[in-house]
Amino acid sequence: MTNPDSAPISTVPVLFVTDPVLLPGMVVPLPLDETATAAVDAAQATESGKLLVAPRLEDRYPSYGVIATIVQVGRMADGQRAAVVKGERRAHIGAGTTGPGAALWVEVTEVADPPITDEVRALAAEYKKLVLALLQRREAWQLIDGVNRMTDPSALADTSGYASWLTDVQKRELVETPDVAARLRTLIDWTAEHIAETEVSDKIADDVRNGMEKTQKEFLLRQQLAAIRKELGEGEPDGTDDYRARVESAELPDKVRDAALREVDKLERASDQSPETGWIRTWLDTVLELPWSVTTDDSTDIKGAREILDADHHGLVDVKDRIVEYLAVRARRAERGLQVVGGRGSGAVLVLAGPPGVGKTSLGESVARALGRKFVRVALGGVRDEAEIRGHRRTYVGALPGRIVRAIGEAGSMNPVVLLDEIDKVGSDFRGDPAAALLEVLDPAQNHTFRDHYLDLDLDLSDVLFLATANVIENIPAALLDRMELVTIDGYTADDKVAIARDFLLPRQRERAALAESEVTITDDALREIAADYTREPGVRQFDRLLAKALRKVATNIASGTTTAPVQIGVEQLVDHLGRPRFTPDVEERTAVPGVATGLAVTGMGGDVLYIEASATDGDPALQMTGQLGEVMRESAQIALSYVRSHARELGVDPAALDRRIHIHVPAGAVPKDGPSAGVTMVTALVSMATGRRVRSDVGMTGEVTLNGRVLPIGGVKQKLLAAQRNGLGTVFVPQRNEPDLDDVPAEVLDALTVRPMTDVAEIVALALEPAVASGTVAA
The missing domain is CATH 1.10.8.60 (Helicase, Ruva Protein; domain 3)
Structure with a gap:
């Protein structure tokens, strides 16, 4: 890289150095070894007295060096000979040549500075700002004045030779960069990067220093405060005496008091700097805030309690009767002196199961008001962590007691009404199974010694009236459901x-x-x-x-x-x-063609009608099912088809009509469907399809079927009959063995429907199908 404004070529001795790197304008001492001595002696012997100082590069021969003047030759403090040289101007290194002495000689071309442009001035101004900012951070005020007085951009850039934040490699690169603008751009990048690193380092150092100073200051203040309190006779300053007094004055069970005093002893022995101190204080605060000896008096006014329940909710007779029975039993136990200390023996754990919107959650508040107890709601929907029920171990950061203990503390008494809302929506994952943790909570034989992981103390929950709500009973684990008394709320007429x-x-x-x-x-x-x-x-x-x-x-x-x-x-x-009505009667429209039967089903939203369609096409005999059916309904379809084929003559079906490709479809294919109650409906739809006789539009049916045609009992009779009434059906066929369940169905529903208990599916088919239009009717 050459410069068009270069000076004439001259011959000078050359000295290659590794450290320090010399830039124009710098004055540095050079240790004189044998090679350096030869170069200095050769320079002093010339008329100009100058030599070329060039950086020593490992991978190549340098292209540029600095013409330097020898200022002084002498000895350093350690006695070693040295020469003080001053860099003057960059020079391009040419070919080697010969000269007197033992020094190396080269031809050099001095590099002249190009004209100063506006770009160079702008770059110089920006670089000067960065250098001044850096010097101000280091409080180098004398250097600041010198930099401020510099006006030559090239000289300003070459002052970087003194910069301690630049490495020798970077300085050698500057020596070999004759263009001022390029040199300034490089320096701006390096200096800005160094300032950013310095700011981060300074901030970290300040934070560390401030933290240490704060800790030391607090330690000294604590020591001084301890000494002052000791002189005044006011006891320990850490509050342990206060905790001991609070524990001794609190109305705690004996075992709880002993455990709390042991923790106070640990607190007194622990250092203020120990993290265990914070854990102990939080645990003691939690224990002291729990209402260990606080209970509310239950209302014994049976008539008044029933009036409260009736005023808050319409219907729900079963639930109201169960609550009144609970009150009556407790009143008699109290009269006869059978009330056990701590409430053990109450055993009231009810689960209110039913579709949304029937008043399960609000019923809990009414029960609490009827009993004269505190009410707390614990939402369990979506809970997947077992620690939410049993609490966290105290050693964990942010440990808390479980929701049951927090509910007791929130209620302020040991016998509140606790509503466990949406208990059927509790999940489980790698953090444990909350439903399993609820087994102890809801077991009347065990919950008098419930142990929370955080408290690690026995907590008596036997006097708590637990109410749970659920939409789908099947989603509750069997072991948990066994702990509770099921009260079904099927919906309203x-x-x-x-x-x-x-x-x-x-x-x-x-x-x-x-x-x-x-x-x-x-x-x-x-x-x-x-x-x-x-x-x-x-x-x-x-x-x-x-x-x-x-x-x-x-x-x-x-x-x-x-x-x-x-x-x-x-x-x-x-x-x-x-606006317009959302629902219009469609049973007659849906059953206007053969092969469609109206069934009844129970979902998480309550009872509903379920249409089952059957059709046949030419092809090899096979069964195709659609409508996102579960395994149980698929089995019901296969059983229904097998029954119809084996009893075709009895049902008035031409066997040839079934030797085709049979397709069974349950509409609303986006909704999963399953359950053992669609068998009779599928048989009716298949017979209707095969005979061409339509199913009566006012008929609904429910029940499972066996291979020999027996109708098996099912669940949810009340909800299904309510759905039949809502949808305008007139006759409903149910299994004979479900006849006792009709006692739970409201009288107005039974008056509006003709409920026919049946034992044989053939009888249902005979009554459900309309008469044949004409003799000899064949399959559609």
């Missing part, structure tokens, strides 16, 4: 919904919409229409939302002046306030 809406929902929504009873009313016929055509749910949650929607529209119309009070909403006004 249309009359129940009208009564609930009139007495509970409508007044509440009027208050929320800021409407008086004199301003808006909804007729019973309109409420019944909402229950029939706008909501077909077992509960009343959607019903409540629709009432809120209607009343919001009324409030808006009154405020805007389009309507004046009073407003009455009847059946004719529902479309204006709620």
